[in-house]
Amino acid sequence: LVTVEHQLAHASSCYYLNEPKQKTGIVCIDSKGEYSNIFIGSGENGSIQKIKQFYDPDSVCGMYAALTDYLGFEILDGEFKVMGIASFGDPEKYDLSSLASFDGKHFKVNNKLISTIGLRRYKTKSGGHYFSKRLVEMLGPRREGNLLEDPYVHYAAAIQKLYEDIVAGLVSYYLKDILEDTGKLAIAGTGAMNIRLNQRLKALPFVKELIVHPACGDPGTAIGAAAHAVRRLGLTLEPVNNMYLGPSYNxxxxxxxxxxxxxxxxxxxxxxxxxxxxxxxxxxxxxxxxxxxxxxxxxxxxxxxxxxxxxxxxxxxxxxxxxxxxxxxxxxxxxxxxxxxxxxxxxxxxxxxxxxxxxxxxxxxxxxxxxxxxxxxxxxxxxxxxxxxxxxxxxxxxxxxxxxxxxxxxxxxxxxxxxxxxxxxxxxxxxxxxxxxxxxxxxxxxxxxxxxxx
Missing domain, CATH: 3.90.870.20 (Carbamoyltransferase, C-terminal domain)
Structure with a gap:
């Protein structure tokens, strides 16, 4: 039996199943794992090395989820809707930078305004939500009705931009040397389902190839964990040619x-x-x-x-x-x-x-x-x-x-x-x-x- 940490399974899913010959930067952005929720590392010669991890409550996906909740959607389901309506808003109209502090190296969620997934006591105290009364005082009441209206459509645009800025900043700080050398970046985790983030990362000047695991959410950790265990045995893995892995019928x-x-x-x-x-x-x-x-x-x-x-x-x-x-x-x-x-x-x-x-x-x-x-x-x-x-x-x-x-x-x-x-x-x-x-x-x-x- 081989036990594999959650974020390592994510990292393995996007690295081992492609396993570029050159050194590859790896970033896994997740809502929550057993320990960390952001994993930054590298893969080279069949081995994954950790560079930096971030732990609860400092989750960039948790930050996005809290605003998803505030905008009237269910977390772990409505994030893609927030991403979709963000393109209708002006990300500069409202400043949401107080939700998290970020200086390029350090990232910290402001838990006076929002919480992250898994902190159930916080959710109970805040009336069943992942944001506090202070956030409501700052932004106004939780969204009801038409989402494509001021201010909510602009809040969606602002949280999308903040999310992209933080992840792109972390990649630039911790992986720039690797990426300037080889240009290869692999990404997984639930946060990698945000296709606009992936577009932003692909556009970074030092990223020549972006590898996104097709099942980058938690289901992909099953493949990642298996891949990690196989590589530990010294065996090779065949590249994945497609994602048609389910059952068929006559x-x-x-x-x-x-x-x-x-x-x-x-x-x-x-x-x-x-x-x-x-x-x-x-x-x-x-x-x-x-x-x-x-x-x-x-x-x-x-x-x-x-x-x-x-x-x-x-x-x-x-x-x-x-x-x-x-x-x-x-x-x-x-x-x-x-x-x-x-x-x-x-x-x-x-x-x-x-x-x-x-x-x-x-x-x-x-x-x-x-x-x-x-x-x-x-x-x-x-x-x-x-x-x-x-x-x-x-x-x-x-x-x-x-x-x-x-x-x-x-x-x-x-x-x-x-x-x-x-x-x-x-x-x-x-x-x-x-x-x-x-x-x-x-x-x-x-x-x-x-x-x-x-």
Whole structure:
């Protein structure tokens, strides 16, 4: 039995599964571990060395979570919403620097204003929240109602900027020598799910390559701990070629899921599901797509997805209001053919796992507005034939039909639910939304009222 500390497991997940030949800076930003919540170190010759750690209550993720709570969202769930609305606000309008002191080397949370995850006594004393009455006196009452209003939208922008400033500052102070030498930075931890932070780190002048573990949250520690144990035995690890590590299902299991569902969806076995899906998408339909092994990690990467035509007018409102049941202002991620990405995205930022926010050209913004954040960036999965030949074929079929080599890609799930894993999950999700079509392995699944349409 090999025990591995939480932050070391995070560090191992982003280092050992890539294991660059050159020395690599490592930063793990987390809400909480057994001991530390920020780990800064380096990896070289198969060994990870600690440089600096920060401990409770000084958690930069905890700081962000406290403001997530103040802005009216659940912590460990709403942080990505705060990141999303931050692009609508002015980060300079309100100064939130009093939440934490930071001089480039030292970082300390102001516990008179906020607490961090895990300090339950603080939460009890403050009425069930991770912020104090002093914070309310300073900023005003906790947000209720429309988030896209002054001052709350600007608070979101300010906390995002403060978060980026602190992490970028820590990287610059503790890892600059390593990065100036090799340019390689690996990042993991729940805080690495913030794609705008990753964009900021990628833009640092001494970072030539940013490695973000696709499952950078706590699920990734399972892989990291195993990788650390294997390396301790002196064994080598093969690089990870994709994140399709979950279960897969056959057509018979998918048929059984349709038969057993109380609403008895209709199904038909297709000879060419890719061609049919591309036809539906080209006609403006939004479809559920369930094929192959489930993705490991938080993001749909083309095997458990809701897909749509990014050129379809009003498509964002359709998906947000009728299918995903979420806020109207939230943009969508895209999956794009690697050949199409060459025309639109920075050549050094072709990400297969949607881990980084990318600036896009004016032409992209005009063609695909539903995929663009307020700050002019997008989150894109670049799909190549090597990593996912099945999904690559769908994108290729869609491009042949429409001339556009990309699709809107949202998770095959409803609010508060995990990514659909089994055919039963997929059918339940499908029947509980306004989706009309689902590709379930080689089946086309429809609802009874759609029989006369397709």
């Amino acid at each position: 057509n018979d299991q998918c048929i059984d899921a349709c038969i057993m569902h109380r609403e008895k969806p209709q199904w038909e076995l297709l000879q060419d599901p890719h061609k049919k899906a591309a036809q539906l998408l080209g006609n403006g339909q939004v479809i559920a797509w369930f094929r192959g092994r489930m993705e490991f990690g938080p993001r749909a990467l083309g095997n458990r997805s809701i897909l749509a035509n990014p050129t379809q007018k009003g498509i964002a409102n359709v998906i947000n209001h009728q299918i995903k049941f979420r806020e109207h202002w939230r943009p969508f991620s895209v999956s794009v053919l690697n050949t199409t990405a060459e025309d639109f995205l920075p050549s050094d930022s072709h990400d297969e796992y949607m881990c980084i926010s990318l600036p896009v050209s004016k032409k992209w913004r005009e063609l695909y507005p539903a995929t663009v954040c307020q700050n002019g960036s997008t989150r894109a999965q670049v799909v190549n034939q090597r990593s996912n030949p099945d999904f690559h074929r769908l994108l290729q079929c869609f491009k042949e039909n429409t001339g556009h080599g990309l699709l809107i890609n949202a998770t095959l799930s409803r609010p508060g639910e995990p990514l659909a894993c089994t055919p039963e999950d997929a059918v339940n999700m499908f029947m509980g939304t306004d989706l009309n079509y689902m590709i379930l392995e080689d089946l086309l699944v429809t609802k009874r009222e759609e029989l006369d349409i397709w």
